[in-house]
Amino acid sequence: MEPKKPIRLDELDRQHALRQLPFTTPDGYFDTLPTRIQAEATRRTNHRFTISWSWQRSVSTLAGAGLVAALIWFTYPKKQDSLEPELLSNISSASVLDYLQDQDIYLEDYSDIIKTHDMPNDSTLIHELHVSPEAIQQMIEEDAAGTVTI
Template identity: 25%
Template sequence: MHMKTPFRLDDHPRRPQPPLASPPAGYFDQLPRQIMARVQPEAAHESVTWGWLATLSRPLRTALASVVVLGGFSTAFYLSQPATQTPNLPPATALAAVPEAALIDYLAVNNQLETEDLASLPLPDDNLMAYFLQASPQELEAALGPAPLDEAYY
């Protein structure tokens, strides 16, 4: 194993450097002024139109910003509404304006009655079935059988 020899900086002489020129007289006195003259911030040219906004207080600017945002949302909502609005017509007039084909299509798709719906419908006062069948009550009872006693259909 090799042991590394210790390195001491004092044992090594420094190389001679060429002498530097001395700074001109008063160089360091004038240096800050020269630097500041070169690094001047650009003159802040504020917009004449928005200059009044900088003079407002911070809460007032926040309130103004919220009013502008709310106004933008309400304008967008107002402009997104359909242009033609139907006037409020009575139901009979509005139903008469709907085409008959559209009504038939709607009823064909959505006409699903339950027995509960039929049970709650009021029966007409006059007996229309007797008018159409032209049969006596005895003939109807013989054809249909006795009426069920339980109310399972309701």
């Protein structure tokens, strides 16, 4: 395939189709163009947007605003306050368990949620009970022998 040869416009003769102007303008078009542009600009500045007052427009605006306010008033969710401890203390444990079973919620579902790191370890519990290790050892030995003294 042979490479394309660039064509220079000045190398073509004057009668060639590529050298002819594809568009023509009416005679004197560019002579009157500035005055026509100025006349159009003046006409557009004189024609301004105006709003006239009418009672129908005022009533329809107020009705629309009232409708929007009513929709917001009736559909806006109400804030739920927290339950008081006295109200919750009146509910029996059996009722709570029945509710949880009706909802297919069981204690096993929550067993992985319980935080064990908040629970104190055994040595902390022993320290808080103020029991000496010797007393604990004595209790273990008595329990193993079958006699417990309290």
